[in-house]
Amino acid sequence: MVEKELIEQKIGEAIGLEIAAQKSVDELVSKGLLKAEHEKKLRPMQEEANTQQNEMNSLVKEIAEDEGFDIENINSVSNETALKASKIMETYLGEEPDTQEALEFLCLAEGAEVTHYEVLASVAKEVKSRKFGTKVRDILKEEQNHLEMCTKLAKQNINKE
Numbered sequence: 001m002v003e004k005e006l007i008e009q010k011i012g013e014a015i016g017l018e019i020a021a022q023k024s025v026d027e028l029v030s031k032g033l034l035k036a037e038h039e040k041k042l043r044p045m046q047e048e049a050n051t052q053q054n055e056m057n058s059l060v061k062e063i064a065e066d067e068g069f070d071i072e073n074i075n076s077v078s079n080e081t082a083l084k085a086s087k088i089m090e091t092y093l094g095e096e097p098d099t100q101e102a103l104e105f106l107c108l109a110e111g112a113e114v115t116h117y118e119v120l121a122s123v124a125k126e127v128k129s130r131k132f133g134t135k136v137r138d139i140l141k142e143e144q145n146h147l148e149m150c151t152k153l154a155k156q157n158i159n160k161e
């Protein structure tokens with residue numbers, strides 16, 4: 001039995017990572033760290049992250065009453081997680097970041113998303129709504145694709161340099 005508050009926390013973290021993923025693509029582009037070919041591949045990923053964020057938010061809203069979820073707690077965790085992720089990015093990139101580091105940071109971020117959705121999928125049995133587990137598993141597959149794509153970009157980039 002996983003406590004409700006812990007499930008709320010994990011949901012909040014997953015949503016916060018979605019917010020951070022979108023923000024980090026914008027920031028890496030504005031810092032000039034991503035090449036045009038990367039941006040072309042990463043913009044659709046960013047859009048998908050936006051869809052995932054919206055879908056998770058509306059699903060949580062829909063089931064909150066039935067599940068006894070505290071939406072405010074979920075929201076505050078997601079904001080806090082997004083903030084933490086920004087700080088991690090700053091630390092990771094350091095003083096003189098390059099494209100390779102930018103791509104590797106995205107791998108780190110997508111890796112965190114994969115892990116969080118894996119964890120959510122494993123606690124989905126504690127959630128009454130069947131839709132929840134289905135949605136989490138769908139997003140998990142997309143996150144695995146994101147991680148695979150970012151890893152591929154990082155590998156291609158280092159071989160060109």
Ligand SMILES: [Fe+2]
Pocket residue numbers: 021049110113142143146
């Ligand atoms: Fe992602």
